[in-house]
Amino acid sequence: MEDIIVPSAAHLPLSLDSLEGIDRILEKLSPSSAAPLPVSNPTVPIWSAAPDSNPLAREGSEGDFTTDADVCIIGSGISGISAAYHLSNLARQEKTSLKVVVLEGRDFCSGATGRNGGHLTPSLFNSFGHYVQMHGVNGARRTVELENQTVKDIIDLVDEGGWASDIELVEGGHTKLLFTKNELGCMRSDWKAAEAAGIDLSATQWLTNKEMDAKYGTPFPGIHMPGYNLWPLKLVTKLYQHAGRASTPSRFLPAFFTRPGPFSLTLHTHTPVTSVTAIPDAPEGRRWRLSTPRGDITTSYVLHATNAYASHLLPQMIGKIMPTRGQVIATRSSVPISDFKLTSSAWWANEGFEYFFPKLTKSADEHPLVVIGGGRESAAPGFEFNVADDSTVNDKVGHTLRSFLPCVFPGQFETGQEPELEWTGIMGFTKSMDPFVGPVPPVGDEKYAGAYICAGFSGHGMTRAFKCAQAVAEMIVADMRGEKWETPSWMPEWYLTTPSAS
Numbered sequence: 362m363e364d365i366i367v368p369s370a371a372h373l374p375l376s377l378d379s380l381e382g383i384d385r386i387l388e389k390l391s392p393s394s395a396a397p398l399p400v401s402n403p404t405v406p407i408w409s410a411a412p413d414s415n416p417l418a419r420e421g422s423e424g425d426f427t428t429d430a431d432v433c434i435i436g437s438g439i440s441g442i443s444a445a446y447h448l449s450n451l452a453r454q455e456k457t458s459l460k461v462v463v464l465e466g467r468d469f470c471s472g473a474t475g476r477n478g479g480h481l482t483p484s485l486f487n488s489f490g491h492y493v494q495m496h497g498v499n500g501a502r503r504t505v506e507l508e509n510q511t512v513k514d515i516i517d518l519v520d521e522g523g524w525a526s527d528i529e530l531v532e533g534g535h536t537k538l539l540f541t542k543n544e545l546g547c548m549r550s551d552w553k554a555a556e557a558a559g560i561d562l563s564a565t566q567w568l569t570n571k572e573m574d575a576k577y578g579t580p581f582p583g584i585h586m587p588g589y590n591l592w593p594l595k596l597v598t599k600l601y602q603h604a605g606r607a608s609t610p611s612r613f614l615p616a617f618f619t620r621p622g623p624f625s626l627t628l629h630t631h632t633p634v635t636s637v638t639a640i641p642d643a644p645e646g647r648r649w650r651l652s653t654p655r656g657d658i659t660t661s662y663v664l665h666a667t668n669a670y671a672s673h674l675l676p677q678m679i680g681k682i683m684p685t686r687g688q689v690i691a692t693r694s695s696v697p698i699s700d701f702k703l704t705s706s707a708w709w710a711n712e713g714f715e716y717f718f719p720k721l722t723k724s725a726d727e728h729p730l731v732v733i734g735g736g737r738e739s740a741a742p743g744f745e746f747n748v749a750d751d752s753t754v755n756d757k758v759g760h761t762l763r764s765f766l767p768c769v770f771p772g773q774f775e776t777g778q779e780p781e782l783e784w785t786g787i788m789g790f791t792k793s794m795d796p797f798v799g800p801v802p803p804v805g806d807e808k809y810a811g812a813y814i815c816a817g818f819s820g821h822g823m824t825r826a827f828k829c830a831q832a833v834a835e836m837i838v839a840d841m842r843g844e845k846w847e848t849p850s851w852m853p854e855w856y857l858t859t860p861s862a863s
C-alpha cells in the first residue's frame with residue numbers, strides 16, 4: 362500500500378476532490394417543501410428497456426381495487442418488496458394469516474431500484490474512520506456487518522432459487538480507482554481503521570499503477586475488493602414472486618389479524634398514494650386510510666418505502682430525506698470482448714462519484730456495453746440535490762459521463778461516441794447518508810401508531826435495504842403480537858427512528 366503512486370489526473374474531464382464540498386452542501390440543505398409524487402413520464406433505464414424485463418410493470422393497475430389490508434406497503438423498490446418478502450416468511454413461520462398490499466405510483470420497481478447502477482458491493486472500509494468518529498468502533502463494525510449480511514442473504518437466496526443467470530449476477534469483484542493523493546490518503550486511513558477494528562480485509566488487494574496498467578489498461582492505482590453486479594429490477598421481481606408463493610392458514614396472532622385464510626400479497630401499480638390519514642377509534646384495528654385516485658384502502662399497518670418521495674406523505678421528513686437526481690448512460694466499448702480490459706466486474710472512481718460495470722456479453726466479437734453512472738460533481742454547486750424529476754437529464758452531468766471512460770481507459774472507448782441509452786433516477790439522501798428505519802417519528806401529539814418507514818438510503822441501498830426491510834417487517838410482527846422487538850447485532854442502532862428494546 363505504501364508503494365502506491367498517484368499520477369496526475371489533471372487532464373481528466375472531472376472535478377476532483379469534490380466530496381468535501383458536497384458534504385458541506387448536504388449539511389446545509391434543508392428543503393422547506395415536501396417532495397412531489399414521482400413524475401409520470403420517467404426516462405427509460407436499460408433495466409426496463411429490454412422486452413419482457415418488467416412482467417409486473419402494470420400489475421393490478423386496472424380492474425378491482427383492494428380496499429382493506431393488514432399491512433399496506435407504499436413503494437415497490439427493493440425496500441418495499443424486501444419487506445413484503447420478509448413479512449411472507451414471518452407469516453409462514455407463524456402459520457398466520459396476513460393480507461399485504463403493495464401500492465406503487467408508477468410501473469413496478471420504477472424508482473431508484475429500477476434505474477440504478479446495478480452494483481451490489483458491501484462497503485468493507487469506505488468511511489470507516491468517519492463511522493468510528495461518529496458511533497465508536499462497535500458502531501462502525503455494525504455498518505460493515507449490515508452490508509456483509511445483506512449481500513450474503515441476497516446471494517444465498519439467489520443460489521437457493523437458482524436465479525443467478527436470470528438476474529445476470531456477476532461475481533467479479535469491485536475495483537476502486539484512485540485519482541488524487543487526497544483520495545489515496547483517505548482510503549488508506551479508512552482501510553487501516555477497519556483493519557485495526559478487526560474487519561476481515563483479506564479479500565482486498567491494493568494495486569499499483571503499473572499493476573493496474575498491465576491488468577486493466579488504466580494508469581491509475583486502485584483497490585480490488587469483493588463485489589457483485591446484477592439486474593436490480595429482475596432481482597426485485599423474483600423477490601416479489603417468491604413472497605407471493607402458496608401460503609398457510611392462521612394460528613398465532615391476535616383476533617383481528619387472524620381471520621381465516623392464507624397469507625396474501627397483492628400489488629397495485631399505477632396507484633399513487635396521495636394521503637395517509639389516521640382513522641380515530643378504528644374498527645378491527647384499521648388505523649390508517651390511504652387515499653389513491655382509484656379509491657381508499659384501510660389498513661392496520663402502513664410502511665412508507667417511498668425513498669426520495671417520503672416527505673410527500675410525511676411532513677416530518679421534509680428536510681430529512683432529500684430527493685437527489687442520479688444519472689446513468691450505457692455506452693459501448695470500441696473494442697470487442699477479446700481486447701476488452703475492464704475485466705473487474707464493477708468499478709468505482711473519483712471518491713465514488715463514478716461507478717460502472719460492463720454488462721455480460723453473449724459472443725466473443727461483441728463490443729461490451731458499459732453502464733456508467735455519476736457525474737454529479739460536475740453539477741456543482743447544486744450537485745442535483747433537491748431535483749426530483751427523472752423525466753429529464755442534466756447536460757453537464759451527461760458530458761462528464763460521456764468523457765470519463767475514453768480518458769481513463771485509453772484505447773478502449775471512442776471519444777465523442779454517443780451512448781445507447783441515458784436515464785436518470787431519484788435517490789433519497791439524508792444528511793448522515795444513513796437511512797431511517799422503524800416507526801414513523803411522531804409530530805407533537807400525533808403518534809403515528811402502526812406507521813413505519815424504511816427509506817433514505819442515500820445512493821447506497823442495494824447492500825442495506827434488504828436487511829433494513831427485514832428489521833421493519835419483524836418490528837411490525839412483534840407489534841402485532843404485543844412483543845418488543847430486539848435490535849439484531851447487525852443493525853446500526855442510529856438507523857433506528859426510535860430507541861430499540863434491547
Ligand SMILES: Cc1cc2nc3c(=O)[nH]c(=O)nc-3n(C[C@H](O)[C@H](O)[C@H](O)COP(=O)(O)OP(=O)(O)OC[C@H]3O[C@@H](n4cnc5c(N)ncnc54)[C@H](O)[C@@H]3O)c2cc1C
Nearest residue numbers: 436438439440466472473474478480634668687786822823
Ligand atoms: C441513478 C442511481 C444509481 C444508483 N446506483 C446504485 C448502485 O449501483 N448500488 C447501490 O447500492 N445503490 C445504488 N443506488 C441507490 C439505490 O438504487 C437506492 O438506494 C435503492 O434502490 C432504494 O430503494 P427503495 O426501495 O428504498 O427506493 P425506490 O427504489 O426509489 O422505491 C420507492 C418507490 O416508491 C414509489 N413511490 C414513491 N412515493 C409513492 C406514493 N406516494 N405512492 C405510491 N408509490 C410511491 C416510487 O415510485 C418508487 O417505485 C442508485 C440510485 C440511483 C438513482
